Amino acid sequence: MERYKVVIIGSGNVATHLAQAIDRHHHVVQIYSRNIAQATSLADKLSDSRPTADLSDIDPEADIYIISVSDDAIPSVAEALTKIKGIIVHTSGSVGLDSLNNIGKHIGVFYPLQTFSKTTEVNISEVPFFLEASDEPTMHTLENFANTLSGKVYYADSDRRQVLHTAAVFASNFFNYLLDISTELLEEKGYSLDVLAPLIKATAIKALNNGAYTSQTGPAVRGDIATILKHLESLDSNKKEIYRLLSQSIIDRHKIHKEI
Amino acid sequence: MERYKVVIIGSGNVATHLAQAIDRHHHVVQIYSRNIAQATSLADKLSDSRPTADLSDIDPEADIYIISVSDDAIPSVAEALTKIKGIIVHTSGSVGLDSLNNIGKHIGVFYPLQTFSKTTEVNISEVPFFLEASDEPTMHTLENFANTLSGKVYYADSDRRQVLHTAAVFASNFFNYLLDISTELLEEKGYSLDVLAPLIKATAIKALNNGAYTSQTGPAVRGDIATILKHLESLDSNKKEIYRLLSQSIIDRHKIHKEI
Numbered sequence: 331m332e333r334y335k336v337v338i339i340g341s342g343n344v345a346t347h348l349a350q351a352i353d354r355h356h357h358v359v360q361i362y363s364r365n366i367a368q369a370t371s372l373a374d375k376l377s378d379s380r381p382t383a384d385l386s387d388i389d390p391e392a393d394i395y396i397i398s399v400s401d402d403a404i405p406s407v408a409e410a411l412t413k414i415k416g417i418i419v420h421t422s423g424s425v426g427l428d429s430l431n432n433i434g435k436h437i438g439v440f441y442p443l444q445t446f447s448k449t450t451e452v453n454i455s456e457v458p459f460f461l462e463a464s465d466e467p468t469m470h471t472l473e474n475f476a477n478t479l480s481g482k483v484y485y486a487d488s489d490r491r492q493v494l495h496t497a498a499v500f501a502s503n504f505f506n507y508l509l510d511i512s513t514e515l516l517e518e519k520g521y522s523l524d525v526l527a528p529l530i531k532a533t534a535i536k537a538l539n540n541g542a543y544t545s546q547t548g549p550a551v552r553g554d555i556a557t558i559l560k561h562l563e564s565l566d567s568n569k570k571e572i573y574r575l576l577s578q579s580i581i582d583r584h585k586i587h588k589e590i
Numbered sequence: 591m592e593r594y595k596v597v598i599i600g601s602g603n604v605a606t607h608l609a610q611a612i613d614r615h616h617h618v619v620q621i622y623s624r625n626i627a628q629a630t631s632l633a634d635k636l637s638d639s640r641p642t643a644d645l646s647d648i649d650p651e652a653d654i655y656i657i658s659v660s661d662d663a664i665p666s667v668a669e670a671l672t673k674i675k676g677i678i679v680h681t682s683g684s685v686g687l688d689s690l691n692n693i694g695k696h697i698g699v700f701y702p703l704q705t706f707s708k709t710t711e712v713n714i715s716e717v718p719f720f721l722e723a724s725d726e727p728t729m730h731t732l733e734n735f736a737n738t739l740s741g742k743v744y745y746a747d748s749d750r751r752q753v754l755h756t757a758a759v760f761a762s763n764f765f766n767y768l769l770d771i772s773t774e775l776l777e778e779k780g781y782s783l784d785v786l787a788p789l790i791k792a793t794a795i796k797a798l799n800n801g802a803y804t805s806q807t808g809p810a811v812r813g814d815i816a817t818i819l820k821h822l823e824s825l826d827s828n829k830k831e832i833y834r835l836l837s838q839s840i841i842d843r844h845k846i847h848k849e850i
Contacts (some may be wrong), residue, residue, distance in 0.1 A: 580763070
């Protein structure tokens, strides 16, 4: 297995989890962050890594440069990397490959489809990575590299990656928001979200095993307007609007031909 | 441990899972269903149970009668049970205890907060049961009985049970619908929902461990309007409406002070 020299640009959640996973198989030579304390804190977690807060100080001899900063900051960081000969990738689900067009010959996208936070362990070997590259040799290197980290490596051009990201917003960000709403409702009555844990788990497993369409249950897919109206009555304006829209959408999706 | 004589009225998903779990510790003397084939099929799965499709044939000597039929059918079934001396309960999240008022002295609600389907195994011992009863001795019996099935037995009056059911609609039915939307988006590009499985799992674990409010990630909570607009552009009218409403709700919930 080839051992790549890698520079990580960024020190947020994605950068931190990636850097630590990469460090197990490769050499993370440098960590860049605008904030030198954060760069140092992350570098200190790795076997042999130099922190910097100066973009002009980026090591020009690495094989792969991973830009893992907020989407807005990608262009300004990329500008500073024009002299780099190695492969330059970003990790964003919603930024095109063309955002790196001007900075190098060998560019790519290295998108891990997972939610990362500082406090939660992530098993990188189960995280799907979606790759895109400017040319065949670059794709070949990125594939080799990704396969050392994860068993799930896929190809996605910028258009497909945006769809993946959009689907992830529904299945993760919006899902989490539904749990936030549930928590508010439960806590008003002295319960915690824990009482729903077995239900949430079973719902995810059923949808993944049998398909979400056929797994749909609840008042909307039963066309049980009486229960829907009772629930709507008990909800405040924002939750009511969400409940109504999602219920009517389920009714329409399953061709129940009813109106709330 | 007392061994109760139980009659199950219904042969749907909830009735089936309950009957099989109860059969391990108690005597399910009878299964009623309007459809004798279904009553027979369920009774055949139990150790010693008689099927019937005739409400006037219900065994009057059991300890507990569990009405597990659709909400609409509860009143008509209940009417036929007026001569029963045992405890009569229903299993609905959204029907009040008072729906059983006229049929007996000892009535209750026995609400399992889980999604049941014929094809998926459910570990009943982890399912939270929410109980309500007309009187103290009835509650005592129902508690004893529920504790033989599950380690998670709670009390909920009809008002609290409706809130539980509403919260469950958000965390399960609507969650499943979001996965349905994600599946549609992914399949258009040749992916399956499986690519989101690690993300969905991590999202649920984070929300349950750290709280959903603090676990919120994504374009909305980042106030990343550019990404939101890109996603909206790519969605059809119904998905667009849902994406917009949920994103704006997250923005407002986290006081980001932006408008989509």
